[in-house]
Amino acid sequence: xxxxxxxxxxxxxxxxxxxxxxxxxxxxxxxxxxxxxxxxxxxxxxxxxxxxxxxxxxxxxxxxxxxxxxxxxxxxxxxxxxxxxxxxxxxxxxxxxxxxxxxxxxxxxxxxxxxxxxxxxxxxxxxxxxxxxxxxxxxxxxxxxxxxxxxxxxxxxxxxxxxxxxxxxxxxxxxxxxxxxxxxxxxxxxxxxxxxxxxxxxxxxxxxxxxxxxxxxxxxxxxxxxxxxxxxxxxxxxxxxxxxxxxxxxxxxxxxxxxxxxxxxxxxxxxxxxxxxxxxxxxxxxxxxxxxxxxxxxxxxxxxxxxxxxxxxxxxxxxxxxxxxxxxxxxxxxxxxxxxxxxxxxxxxxxxxxxxxxxxxxxxxxxxxxxxxxxxxxxxxxxxxxxxxxxxxxxxxxxxxxxxxxxxxxxxxxxxxxxxxxxxxxxxxxxxxxxxxxxxxxxxxxxxxxxxxxxxxxxxxxxxxxxxxxxxxxxxxxxxxxxxxxxxxxxxxxxxxxxxxxxxxxxxxxxxxxxxxxxxxxxxxxxxxxxxxxxxxxxxxxxxxxxxxxxxxxxxxxxxxxxxxxxxxxxxxxxxxxxxxxxxxxxxxxxxxxxxxxxxxxxxxxxxxxxxxxxxxxxxxxxxxxxxxxxxxxxxxxxxxxxxxxxxxxxxxxxxxxxxxxxxxxxxxxxxxxxxxxxxxxxxxxxxxxxxxxxxxxxxxxxxxxxxxxxxxxxxxxxxxxxxxxxxxxxxxxxxxxxxxxxxxxxxxxxxxxxxxxxxxxxxxxxxxxxxxxxxxxxxxxxxxxxxxxxxxxxxxx
Amino acid sequence: xxxxxxxxxxxxxxxxxxxxxxxxxxxxxxxxxxxxxxxxxxxxxxxxxxxxxxxxxxxxxxxxxxxxxxxxxxxxxxxxxxxxxxxxxxxxxxxxxxxxxxxxxxxxxxxxxxxxxxxxxxxxxxxxxxxxxxxxxxxxxxxxxxxxxxxxxxxxx
Numbered sequence: 001x002x003x004x005x006x007x008x009x010x011x012x013x014x015x016x017x018x019x020x021x022x023x024x025x026x027x028x029x030x031x032x033x034x035x036x037x038x039x040x041x042x043x044x045x046x047x048x049x050x051x052x053x054x055x056x057x058x059x060x061x062x063x064x065x066x067x068x069x070x071x072x073x074x075x076x077x078x079x080x081x082x083x084x085x086x087x088x089x090x091x092x093x094x095x096x097x098x099x100x101x102x103x104x105x106x107x108x109x110x111x112x113x114x115x116x117x118x119x120x121x122x123x124x125x126x127x128x129x130x131x132x133x134x135x136x137x138x139x140x141x142x143x144x145x146x147x148x149x150x151x152x153x154x155x156x157x158x159x160x161x162x163x164x165x166x167x168x169x170x171x172x173x174x175x176x177x178x179x180x181x182x183x184x185x186x187x188x189x190x191x192x193x194x195x196x197x198x199x200x201x202x203x204x205x206x207x208x209x210x211x212x213x214x215x216x217x218x219x220x221x222x223x224x225x226x227x228x229x230x231x232x233x234x235x236x237x238x239x240x241x242x243x244x245x246x247x248x249x250x251x252x253x254x255x256x257x258x259x260x261x262x263x264x265x266x267x268x269x270x271x272x273x274x275x276x277x278x279x280x281x282x283x284x285x286x287x288x289x290x291x292x293x294x295x296x297x298x299x300x301x302x303x304x305x306x307x308x309x310x311x312x313x314x315x316x317x318x319x320x321x322x323x324x325x326x327x328x329x330x331x332x333x334x335x336x337x338x339x340x341x342x343x344x345x346x347x348x349x350x351x352x353x354x355x356x357x358x359x360x361x362x363x364x365x366x367x368x369x370x371x372x373x374x375x376x377x378x379x380x381x382x383x384x385x386x387x388x389x390x391x392x393x394x395x396x397x398x399x400x401x402x403x404x405x406x407x408x409x410x411x412x413x414x415x416x417x418x419x420x421x422x423x424x425x426x427x428x429x430x431x432x433x434x435x436x437x438x439x440x441x442x443x444x445x446x447x448x449x450x451x452x453x454x455x456x457x458x459x460x461x462x463x464x465x466x467x468x469x470x471x472x473x474x475x476x477x478x479x480x481x482x483x484x485x486x487x488x489x490x491x492x493x494x495x496x497x498x499x500x501x502x503x504x505x506x507x508x509x510x511x512x513x514x515x516x517x518x519x520x521x522x523x524x525x526x527x528x529x530x531x532x533x534x535x536x537x538x539x540x541x542x543x544x545x546x547x548x549x550x551x552x553x554x555x556x557x558x559x560x561x562x563x564x565x566x567x568x569x570x571x572x573x574x575x576x577x578x579x580x581x582x583x584x585x586x587x588x589x590x591x592x593x594x595x596x597x598x599x600x601x602x603x604x605x606x607x608x609x610x611x612x613x614x615x616x617x618x619x620x621x622x623x624x625x626x627x628x629x630x631x632x633x634x635x636x637x638x639x640x641x642x643x644x645x646x647x648x649x650x651x652x653x654x655x656x657x658x659x660x661x662x663x664x665x666x667x668x669x670x671x672x673x674x675x676x677x678x679x680x681x682x683x684x685x686x687x688x689x690x691x692x693x694x695x696x697x698x699x700x701x702x703x704x705x706x707x708x709x710x711x712x713x714x715x716x717x718x719x720x721x722x723x724x725x726x727x728x729x730x731x732x733x734x735x736x737x738x739x740x741x742x743x744x745x746x747x748x749x750x751x752x753x754x755x756x757x758x759x760x761x762x763x764x765x766x767x768x769x770x771x772x773x774x775x776x777x778x779x780x781x782x783x784x785x786x787x788x789x790x791x792x793x794x795x796x797x798x
Numbered sequence: 799x800x801x802x803x804x805x806x807x808x809x810x811x812x813x814x815x816x817x818x819x820x821x822x823x824x825x826x827x828x829x830x831x832x833x834x835x836x837x838x839x840x841x842x843x844x845x846x847x848x849x850x851x852x853x854x855x856x857x858x859x860x861x862x863x864x865x866x867x868x869x870x871x872x873x874x875x876x877x878x879x880x881x882x883x884x885x886x887x888x889x890x891x892x893x894x895x896x897x898x899x900x901x902x903x904x905x906x907x908x909x910x911x912x913x914x915x916x917x918x919x920x921x922x923x924x925x926x927x928x929x930x931x932x933x934x935x936x937x938x939x940x941x942x943x944x945x946x947x948x949x950x951x952x953x954x955x
Contacts, residue, residue: 017899022899023834024834026899030836129817129819204934209837259899683894684935687938715839724926724929724933724941724942
């Protein structure tokens with residue numbers, strides 16, 4: 001048997017999953033076809049807020065091809081969709097000021113619809129077209145109610161009230177940090193800046209719309225659900241234990257090829273619950289695929305914060321205090337992890353990469369008549385980074401100090417094992433100044449300022465923006481998140497099965513929807529076992545095959561999922577040593593694993609190849625006494641801490657003075673994600689993250705009409721997705737500060753670009769507009785219209 | 799009411815009775831069963847359903863199947879010949895031009911037309927020509943690189 005000699009960790013090998021995608025052989029949920037399959041179409045609220053007086057399904061039921069029509073009243077015994085992050089869970093959670101209003105969220109609402117798109121009935125038919133036609137024949141007698149959609153208006157007196165259990169539309173109040181110390185820092189500070197900073201609502205827009213196929217087999221009582229999920233086991237657990245009350249061991253959830261997630265496919269949604277319930281009623285498979293229009297009004301949205309931020313500074317630029325007050329719009333219901341995002345994934349990161357004298361953060365979560373808000377790529381951390389990097393920029397302007405210099409004055413000094421922040425979390429390892437200095441070198445900052453001065457002489461509006469960032473990923477230590485309100489543990493499982501022929505199948509509880517697990521995990525396995533990568537297969541996304549899993553989000557697959565696999569590989573090697581030692585009549589203690597064989601330490605000639613040990617494990621004729629046959633190990637890894645990637649980004653923009661159009665001329669990213677398994681894949685994720693971050697800064701935004709509560713950016717024609725000709729090539733570079741948290745030293749790379757890019761670009765635009773006396777722009781996206789208006793307002797003000 | 803339609807897809811004749819409102823993309827995916835062509839939107843923005851019809855890259859969500867009677871269509875499944883990847887497919891693989899893979903078939907079919915029209919496309923030309931195809935994963939960087947790679951490979955042939 002051939003052995004691999006080249007170490008693959010750190011190599012940009014081509015992705016092993018690509019051949020099926022580039023030939024059109026990927027298998028996504030909407031590609032699943034089953035005999036006797038039926039199709040579901042949902043009847044949704046056209047109103048932002050309306051009471052349901054009555055629903056008449058008689059015409060729909062009579063429509064040719066319609067198999068069944070269900071409303072919420074038919075779904076007896078079905079519970080509310082759960083919120084998996086309960087701020088009430090522990091009374092001693094730091095930060096919780098007011099209990100979470102745990103409001104119900106029924107799969108099909110039967111009394112009141114609370115946002116446009118809220119589903120009230122489902123029509124199931126023999127064909128997609130018959131289902132859609134049938135849905136049009138469901139008559140709902142609506143009583144429209146006043147609605148509130150704007151974040152800041154939610155708690156105003158007289159605002160429409162969404163839930164009787166949430167007076168004033170307040171979902172929770174939360175605080176972290178030291179308010180008294182912060183007040184004192186501000187009292188004595190010679191320089192303070194205060195800005196209103198709006199982080200607008202976004203739509204994740206994974207290219208594959210959400211979909212599910214549910215099949216109940218009456219003979220066995222088994223339910224199989226194919227679903228666009230980033231975490232199939234979590235889907236199964238929530239659906240079985242909390243909503244439908246069906247036996248978990250009789251349910252198999254499969255997330256096959258999934259076309260992007262960005263957080264939006266983490267959550268348990270109404271439609272997959274309804275289809276799973278309905279297949280049990282009609283005893284036929286049910287498929288539902290979201291139209292893009294449905295996706296816009298039902299996929300969990302992201303961001304939507306309104307913040308007042310204040311920074312206190314000494315005259316020489318030391319950061320003395322930071323005060324942040326945020327209102328976070330949660331939408332109409334509590335999505336699966338919604339309360340965690342604007343609290344524990346936001347407030348805890350406000351320390352950034354800086355030494356700050358004192359920090360305080362207050363967050364109010366509010367309900368509005370809008371689509372629920374939950375994690376979107378970065379999830380809380382981009383919001384924190386945006387607030388911090390915008391207020392730091394404003395501070396630099398107030399001090400008339402170079403923004404690069406202000407940042408450099410305040411970096412937390414290099415540390416190798418831990419840094420206790422003021423915001424509860426402990427960073428793992430960092431060298432923030434090094435990443436920033438590398439950025440300035442790669443970017444050639446001095447030269448840029450000279451070019452900029454020349455451009456300004458010609459009347460051109462050229463600007464540079466910087467952002468540093470810190471990210472908490474590798475989510476997360478179960479004990480810690482449990483204390484913070486998580487309903488789940490956040491470990492990961494990894495099972496390694498060595499077949500008798502020496503082939504290896506690895507089962508991971510994390511899930512790839514673009515991340516490339518089938519490649520990076522195989523690199524790890526091939527390295528550890530020193531076997532050709534062709535002998536390794538990675539299986540993910542199937543509760544029927546994988547022991548358990550918490551899934552993929554929060555940049556956790558490599559660090560948490562990968563470590564679980566590594567633990568199992570170590571167990572395999574330990575068992576292999578015992579088998580080989582027996583064959584060689586040596587002591588297991590004297591054995592080592594080298595060059596793809598189990599050998600007596602330092603004696604390559606006295607060895608048993610990996611494949612021979614595998615075969616022996618399954619044909620245990622000559623075998624150690626008391627050792628179990630077989631070669632298969634499972635491990636669960638629960639990290640001891642988050643990992644904290646960091647970095648620094650720079651961007652050059654030019655603003656067209658006459659039209660307000662912003663052109664991104666250059667984008668440079670220096671990221672530190674610890675050790676890197678596959679640089680090509682990490683760079684690719686950074687690119688995509690940057691595009692999403694630039695998208696937020698310049699073009700994207702979910703806009704609700706304040707009067708009607710309609711989502712006016714409810715299609716790809718209206719919501720400005722970044723296109724190829726709107727973006728530059730990105731320059732990516734790295735520093736490497738391994739984490740001490742896991743053995744591989746990998747931190748996580750999935751969200752860095754999204755976190756850093758938004759403030760980088762906005763800071764650049766503000767810098768470009770500085771000659772016009774503009775020092776702040778409150779809201780994004782910085783469309784040509786908004787920038788033009790800002791320029792006009794500044795002219796008028798003079 | 800159903801109407802007959804005959805369409806050649808990847809060299810194979812197909813013939814079905816279909817509803818007049820059936821979109822070509824659904825004919826390809828559901829009626830014929832070639833699921834490599836994807837649906838990512840409902841407003842002709844995303845380009846995931848791009849195919850070649852009579853030699854031109856078109857969005858197959860923009861036609862009714864019955865409009866395409868007699869058409870000769872190539873989908874992503876028909877691009878590789880005799881088990882050998884087309885250089886554009888190879889380019890996407892070499893340059894990591896895909897992540898989740900959902901937009902990829904449409905991107906590749908559009909790239910086919912780009913290189914046909916511009917055998918040596920500049921970055922600017924590629925970006926402009928890709929305007930009708932959306933990707934949420936790659937930030938387009940490596941898609942541009944993939945198409946450049948493919949154009950070079952095809953020029954050498």
